[in-house]
Amino acid sequence: MTRADPVAGAAVLDLAHADLRSVNRTLHEAGGGDFTIRNPQGAHALAAGLDAPLAVTVEGHVGYYCAGMNKQAHLTVHGNAGPGLAENVMSGTVRITGNASQSAGATGHGGLVVIEGNASARCGISMKGVTIVVGGNVGHMSAFMAQAGDLIVLGDAGHDLGDSIYEARLFVRGSVASLGADCVAKEMRPEHRDLLARTLATAGFNADPAEFTRYGSARRLYNFKVDDVDALSSPPRAQNATDSGGRDNHRPWDLRESYTFDRNAIAEIQRAANTGVYRIRGWGAKRALPTFDDLVFLGASMSRYPLEGYREACATNVVLGARFAAEPIELAIPVTIAGMSFGSLSANAKEALGRGASAAGTSTTSGDGGMTDEERTHSKTLVYQYLPSRYGMNPDDLRRGDAIEVVVGQGAKPGGGGMLLGHKISARVADMRTLPEGIDQRSACRHPDWTGPDDLAIKILELREITGWRKPVYVKVGAARPYYDTALAIKAGADVVVLDGMQGGTAATQDVFIEHVGIPTLAAIPEAVRALKEMQVHRTGVQLIAAGGIRSGADVAKAIALGADAVSIGTAALIAIGDNDPSLDAEYRSRGSAAGFWDDFHTGTDPAGITTQDPELAARLDPVLAGRRLANYLQVLTLEAQTLARACGKSHVLNLEPEDLAALTVEAAAMAGVPVAGTNWIPGHRRD
């Protein structure tokens, strides 16, 4: 490792004598100037989140996420770097004289990253415009899902180079162990050779562009390949007719429907045979599942006295994320609006959600597409999601948000990534997500630069360093192993856990995912609460937001009684602002569906103007009116929850407890951990 020559006049920061927070704070507060950092000794998140034209020299090896989300600054590290070097870099330059670990330059939007030695696996993963130059080799899965930018490798590339690549350009001088899906060698034209010459010179390498091979997307994965066998059959197959509402009307007495192969099952097999593609749809699980309906409250009686309505207050305010954040989230009501992307929803819909939530004193959440100005303007409190795709991720929006929600998964598809089909990738959406217009977006299911709670802990550290430890960090999981997931999220540093049960909705994913992965919200909450209680952080230290199929104030109150601090609504919010409205029934029918059944959000043809990017359709949604509808609905949720809480003698909804509940079925009793009504029996093991 070469020692740096001291930069004359540079301010020296020494991690042997100062902690990371103070070093980063000094750098964040400097508007410019030269800095030398000594004794990094593998520290994480060093110089992350810089946003000024500083010149920083680091003498020694750094840990994870050095120069994460860098803007304008110029960094040189005389040593090696751990995972996620310059992740999400926006501009400026980051140079490493040694080797970089995996995910170097991950999701970078701009600027220049130079690695003089080797880079490990996943170099340039999901890159969105950055230029990366590697003097040595890159490891496997480099440029995975690379969307834009240039990766230039003077050495060799490992296996699966450019798997699922979009429009990024790859130039490799040495050998390539193997190419990933849809990545092919491409013609080198004069403009490519010029780019190479200029970039190599800027990066300080002496190499001949003629020795490089260019690789890029074959673009065969850009759209789903859908067959249409029905179109070829003669006579043409009849369309699956929709019943006039009641599915069982007009059925002859002597015909018996199969329980196993009912009409839904038959229709799906026929659709699969026709198209050769799995069914993609929106909404959440539609099949019958245990819900909160199977729980009831034990209201006032001889031993428990109710509160009067109106005069005797039942408070509903919630504080989220006070554990580490300087600026926790304060909500007037325990109901928030869940993450839904601009892209899956129209801009008007996002504005409506912001207006309604703000009127009700609660928060909205961005989604898998970045933050829009409409939402930030109209949402008094906005939670900014941090997802595997990192579409639109940038430090400015990270700092503009009021909280950060790291998404590990969602209830509709725990283990699945985002999905947005071509009709909805409008020019604006494409621009925000750094994708070509009109393609079918494929998203990663894992984060590009961390896997597992031990590395999540380091990622959360980086996010806090970038935002000055001011904002609460939420971690969202789909309900799979909620006890362990909650405990691990807490240990990784979450201030708030968002738990999304299998009834949770989505704008688009495979039907098989929605219906067959994850556990019901009712079963998930008590397990998460068990973890919170065992770690002695329930209510006071770490808050729990429960989501997935919340419909009424009864659901809100029951979720809180089981131990959640708040709930989040997605599907219900869309219905409140106009989704599946009966007045649109004729339009739904013309699209092969019906009011109350419409779940084809992925098509972008929503007549309500909510899950569409079509300007004419989107214009049908008046954001002011729709915002008022949402505010009304939130008000009713709150009033209903208060009614039930008062009946149980509570002056604050958060004082609801499991002992206020009884179960109507054995399953609900076992899942919720409350006795079957009229008994003191809870089936199965319970331990608190």
Place this chain on the structure above:
Amino acid sequence: MSGTLENLQVRKMCGIVGLFLKTARHEHELGLLASRMLTQMRDRGLDSAGFAVYSGDDEDRVKITVLAEGFEPDWDTTGQGLATALDADVSLDRIHDHATFTTRGDGRAARQWLIENLPGATVLSYGHAIELFKAVGDPSGVAERYGLAGRSGTHAIAHTRMATESAVTTNGSHPFSTGADTCLVHNGSLSNYNRLREVLENKGETFQTENDSEVAAGYLSWRLREGDTIGEALERSLDDLDGFYTFAVGVRDGFAVLRDPIACKPGVIAETDDWVAMSSEYRGIAVLPGSADADIWEPAPAVVYTWSRERS
């Protein structure tokens, strides 16, 4: 699915370190160096920690380390029973709740006998060189309690754990050892270990926990019993183990590292003329003498790295 405190499917989220001395130069301070490495990993897991040290290799005798957590067996009587069962003398050393039996008798038989005859205790290891300690608590506390810093030897493997239960038990801690002088630490999450555990039990392996890493250890001890070298066993494991893992493995006279083909979990290796070290993060290596000028690289996915030295 509810978990009991004992049989939690704990995801292996943690920090792992390994130090293998190629020469005798640092043998006297092996434990001191290993404890420094382990302490650097504390941010990855504060709940429990464990270490294995290889020292005093003697062909004529084996050491068996046993943990009795939360209760006090009559160790002397146990030792006598063991001696009878093995038909060999047994001596006993104790440090807090760990006991080390030393004997000329058969180590595997000793392990089996102890598992069957000392209910509630856990046999942590057996072998000519290995001793293994694990406990609840943060890594520097555990290292101090069992005297890691004062131990000499040829190689050491250690682990610090982020656990999911608040009433943390030691049983989920690594390293795991099911075979002679073989132990393993694991960062990651295996996905097919329940079925594999059944298969290995049929092959004669015995498990004491529900832990996925113990299954990986059992897989290796099975393959070693079948005559594989540690390199061959790890090569084979690429086909038989599913999930995410970075492994550091100790064997009697060697050390090995393997990352799964997807390689999401971290790992750094450093090598000088005197030692090879492995850690989840560079910080663990930065504390070693000569690390500033060491060769530093990342283990490639699905490549077995092994080092060994002649037994002196």
